[in-house]
Amino acid sequence: MNTVVAQLQRQFQDYIVSLYQQGFLDNQFTELRNLQDEGTPDFVSEVVSLFFDDCAKLINNMSRSLEQPENVDFKQVDSGVHQLKGSSSSVGARRVKNVCISFKECCDVHNREGCLRCLQQVDYEYKMLKTKLEDLFKLEQRILQAGGTIPQVDIK
Amino acid sequence: MAEVIRPEKLDISNDTSSLASPELLHVLAVDDSIVDRKFIERLLRVSSCRVTLVDSATRALQYLGLDGENGSVGFEDLKINLIMTDYSMPGMTGYELLKKIKESSAFREIPVVIMSSENIIPRIDRCLEEGAEDFLLKPVKLADVKRLRDSLMKADERAFKNIMHKRELEANDIYSQLKRAKI
Numbered sequence A: 001m002n003t004v005v006a007q008l009q010r011q012f013q014d015y016i017v018s019l020y021q022q023g024f025l026d027n028q029f030t031e032l033r034n035l036q037d038e039g040t041p042d043f044v045s046e047v048v049s050l051f052f053d054d055c056a057k058l059i060n061n062m063s064r065s066l067e068q069p070e071n072v073d074f075k076q077v078d079s080g081v082h083q084l085k086g087s088s089s090s091v092g093a094r095r096v097k098n099v100c101i102s103f104k105e106c107c108d109v110h111n112r113e114g115c116l117r118c119l120q121q122v123d124y125e126y127k128m129l130k131t132k133l134e135d136l137f138k139l140e141q142r143i144l145q146a147g148g149t150i151p152q153v154d155i156k
Numbered sequence B: 001m002a003e004v005i006r007p008e009k010l011d012i013s014n015d016t017s018s019l020a021s022p023e024l025l026h027v028l029a030v031d032d033s034i035v036d037r038k039f040i041e042r043l044l045r046v047s048s049c050r051v052t053l054v055d056s057a058t059r060a061l062q063y064l065g066l067d068g069e070n071g072s073v074g075f076e077d078l079k080i081n082l083i084m085t086d087y088s089m090p091g092m093t094g095y096e097l098l099k100k101i102k103e104s105s106a107f108r109e110i111p112v113v114i115m116s117s118e119n120i121i122p123r124i125d126r127c128l129e130e131g132a133e134d135f136l137l138k139p140v141k142l143a144d145v146k147r148l149r150d151s152l153m154k155a156d157e158r159a160f161k162n163i164m165h166k167r168e169l170e171a172n173d174i175y176s177q178l179k180r181a182k183i
Helices: A002-021 A027-035 A043-067 A074-091 A094-108 A112-145 B034-046 B057-064 B094-103 B121-129 B142-180
Strands: B025-030 B049-054 B082-086 B112-116 B134-137
Touching (some): A002 A112, A027 A043, A027 B034, A027 B142, A043 A074, A043 A112, A074 A112, A094 A112, B025 B034, B025 B057, B025 B142, B057 B082, B057 B094, B082 B094, B094 B112, B094 B121, B121 B134
Parallel strands (some): B025 B049, B025 B082, B082 B112, B112 B134
């Protein structure tokens, strides 16, 4: 039984470290994990869930604003990017945040094509992160069910 | 001869109740982002604060009863010790909210902290000039929240001590007068 837990914990450790190394997550995600305790075991998953819902909503709105080439509401798009950048920053979604930086630049110069590319990229990135974190949370559940504790991971 | 009441027996009521239960610093947090609201709520709870969350400056004013509509809860019942607001919000900004609060006789003493994801010096200056207690860059750190809480507690403690000292002086004064009058 012991070794099963140890194995799972190792798996978890390796997986989360790889997410940081590949740039999916940054320090802010660590901050979120540190705010979670036994009394609030779902805090991180709840925050990221809200984040992903937010992404879907904002991307949908921006997509509509960018739809008609002659009639792009860049103010709306800019507002959406700003919100997306803010919330991705708050959860430590590093790749999503970085796309937002480029996205804002395209928006500032009213580059519709550039905006559409960024929109596609940001959509891809948030969905990718969502899948990765779902896998991470599943691993957590497996550790807990096996009677283990979730390791505190120190990311250098 | 009537008994002279010594100063230390005077009933000094404790009306600075915020010190009686130090864990219940009540913070009003204003942010249009649901993610950020969830995050700041956690930071504040971890720092032993009571939190009220609203999603706009308008709602904040409604909560405080400053929106011109009558029939809100009285100030004493609300007992907000700190307002933390996002700067960029649709409709009314955090800066405009700050101004409205500082214009209000009932609420201008409440410290207001502005939070922003953008490190724009003129913006920070403007907020501080308008009377903001502090300006925090997002994402807000737990250390920032704890620092705020500690400095508010100290300010409360100082205010409380000042009140106690003043009353002690007044009580001593009365005592001396009574003694002199040989009552």
